[in-house]
Amino acid sequence: MxxxxxxxxxxxxxxxxxxxxxxxxxxxxxxxxxxxxxxxxxxxxxxxxxxxxxxxWEKPIPFDEIQTPDFPVEALPGPLGAFVECLAESTQTPEEMGGTLSLGVLATAFQRRYEVEVTRDWREPLCLYSSAVAPPGERKSAVISALNKPIYEYEAEVRAAEAAEIAQNQTERALLEKALEAAKNSAAKGKANFEEMRAEALELSARLAEFKDKHPFRLLADDTTPEKLVDIMDAQGGCITVSSAEGGVFDSMAGRYEKGANFDIYLKGHSGDPITVDRIGRKANHIKAPRLTMMLTIQPDVLNGVMNNSTFRGRGLCGRFLYAVCKSKVGHRAISPPPVPDRVRDEYRAFVRRILSDQGSGIIRLSPEADEVRKSYQAYIEKKLGNEWEFMRDWGGKLTGAVVRIAALMHAAECLGPPTDSPISAETMASATSLGEFFSGHAEAAYQLMGANESQADAKYILKRLSAVRLNRVTRSELTRLCRGKFGKAEDMTAALNILVERRYLQEVETDVGYNNRTQIAYFINPAIAGNDGNNGNDAA
Structure with missing residues (x-):
């Protein structure tokens, strides 16, 4: 040598x-x-x-630094993408905030009139639960207000046009109620015309039972109680969108559920299952096909409370939301960013008014090519549910349905004619799956924030053990001994070790020949956690 x-x-x-x-x-x-x-x-x-x-060696990625994909703005239909992009620049907010909430605008427009058929036995309503997660001071209100402005304008115009009709409707009900009360009083006094008053009272009762109340038109609601939400939906034909820049809606769910309030509205409003609420001394609510959309911005501590609420998780509420864990721009924001160009704002406003004015209804279907894209994506999801998504099966199990809903919403928004006249294209379905990939990456981050990922917890445990010893290289067998009592066998650490490799704490190397000529995997340890550069990695663990 x-x-x-x-x-x-x-x-x-x-x-x-x-x-x-x-x-x-x-x-x-x-x-x-x-x-x-x-x-x-x-x-x-x-x-x-x-x-x-x-x-x-590259610097390891700490566990409090969450890796999430960028929002695919190009997947959004029509002028929506341009508005989201310009709004993000104007407000100095991440595109995923406006992009995620913008899907709620589409759902608000189409949820009351259309549904999408996947198979003969599988239909999905077009409502969505979307939530952008960001700390205080991230201008969440500015984003949600800009997106909703054309909706509020449209609401106001419809209410103004219907004001006289609603006033007449309310007057007619009041007259019927007074006439019924007078007829009952006359009949009860036992006068000679009892039978006549009795017949009149019965007729008025029947007319009141069949009377259809008209209510001021409404598309959006703010934070409200579950009981009031049911009333609003009942008055609006079963449909409403809850849009809020605060987390109060979750406080309402959590606090009032413990007192026995109707939590089913949040579950059935997403699935479209019938809702019946009977209350003593009040008119019952019967909603045949509820459609509830939620456009929410919440703070991380609210998300943590939601995810760790056993009722929310156990009954499937957490799995119904599309999450965007927003990257903060605070500290790096431009002082004088350009406003949204007038042309972009006007085109967005016209786009929203067009889709809100759609008076069609019916079933939207997939083209054979789009269905092939759906099947392929569903198979891909199914494999993940049995492996790396095991910790968030409640969410992953609903992803295919969410992607199909998004595809139908984008198809409806792109159609200038009735969206039921043509099927969803493969291109639109592919765009929806790109959004599905975005949301799956952010769901992983959301579940990670609340500690639901057992593999993440195992990785942190291994990292903590490694930071306590001065090693530069370790085999799986040595790790099993080092973590004795935590893992039954070396294979139990695979998912956690893969995470440590992805985060650059470890690097897997060629197998070494071990006992009885059996091969085993070895790992080199980043000096940042081996105690060789003054950082033992405890901050990451």
């Missing part, structure tokens, strides 16, 4: 790398050369076996 230093240089190590490895591992040049030769003799690569090139 000759001179050990020359041998190492001939293998491809640089002088700096040799010195770094010597200082970090207390190796002599001869020990390093002997180890490198042994690796070469068994067909290995010593440059890899000594870990990432000695000076090539």
């Amino acid at each position: 000759g001179d050990p230093l020359n041998y190492l240089l001939e293998l491809g190590f640089t002088l700096d790398e040799v010195e770094t490895l010597k200082s970090r591992n207390d190796f002599t040049c001869q020990q390093m050369a002997d180890a490198a030769k042994a690796i070469v003799d068994r067909g290995g690569n010593p440059l890899e076996a000594f870990g990432p090139r000695a000076t090539g």
Whole structure:
């Protein structure tokens, strides 16, 4: 072998790398050369076996730094994408905030008139629960207000046009009620015309029973109680959108459910199952096909409370939401950003008014090509549910349905004629799956924030154990002993170790020959957690 230093240089190590490895591992040049030769003799690569090139370790990604995909603005239909993009620039907010909430605008327009058929036995309503998660001071109210402005304008115009008709309707009911009361009083007094008054009272009772009340037109509601929400939906033909920049709606759900309030509205409003609420001394609510959309911005602590509420999680509420865990721009925001251009704002306003004015109804269907895209995506999801998504099965199990709903909403928004006249295209379904991928990445982040991911917890445990010892390389068998009592066998650590590799705490290397010539996986440990650079990794664990 000759001179050990020359041998190492001939293998491809640089002088700096040799010195770094010597200082970090207390190796002599001869020990390093002997180890490198042994690796070469068994067909290995010593440059890899000594870990990432000695000076090539990247900084690990802390567990409190959540990796999430960017919002695919290009997937949004018509002028919606341009408005979301310009609004994000104007408000200096992340595009995922406006993009996620903008889907609620589409649902508000179409949920009361259409549903989508996946198979003959599977239909989905077009309502969505969307939630953008961001800390205080992220201008959530500005984003949600800008998106909703054309909806409020449309509401006001319809209410003004219907004001006289509603006033007449209310007057007619009041007259019928007074006439009925007078007829009952006359009949009860037992006068000669009893039978006549009795017949009149019965007729008026029947007319009141069949009387259809007209209510001021409404598309949006703010934070409200479950009881009041049922009343609003009943008055609006079973449909409403709850839009709020606060987390009060979850406080209402949680606090009032403990007192026995009607929690079913939030479950059945998403699935479209019939709702019946009977109350003593009040008119009952019977909603045949409820449609509830939610457009919410909430703070991380509210999300944590929602996710850790056993009722919400156990009854499937958490799995119904599409989450966007927004990247903060605070501290990096432009002081004088450009406003949304008038043309973009006007086109968005016209777009919203057009879809709100759609008076059609019916079943939207998938083209054969779109259905193939759906089947492929559903198969992909199914595999994940049995593996890396096991910790969020409640959410992943509803993803295919959510993607189909999004596809139908985008199809309806893009159609200038009735959306039932043509099927959803493969291109539209593919755009919906790209949104599905966005939301799945953010759902993982949301569930991670509340600690639902057991693999994440296992990874943090392994990291904590590694930070307590001074090692540069470890095998799975050694890790099993190091984490004795936590994992039954080495295979139980696979998911957690993969996370540590993804976050650059570990690097998997070629197998070493172990006991009885059995192969086993080894890992090099990032010096950042091995205690070699002053950071033992405890902040990440």
